[in-house]
Amino acid sequence: MPKQKTHSSSKKRFKVTGTGKILRTQAFKKHILTKKTTKRKRNLRKSLVVSAADHARLKQLIPYK
Secondary structure, eight states: OOOOOOOHHHHHHEEEOTTSOEEEOOSSOSSOOTTSOHHHHHHTTSOEEOOHHHHHHHHHHSTTO
16 A cells, blocks of 8 residues: 655644644744734734544654654
8 A cells, every 4th residue: 555645735734742632833834923912912822722523634644644
């Protein structure tokens, strides 16, 4: 059976932890930053764990990560 291909954009956007959880970056941090407060921008730097509903789908996209 042939190998699965990793989804190219997904491997750049998601990171897998040692325990198997998938981390993602938060949205709304790329542009129009002048109207956002410093506190809000600072909190958007943090990574979040992907929701359980999306976990199985993402494991198919990044099988070898």
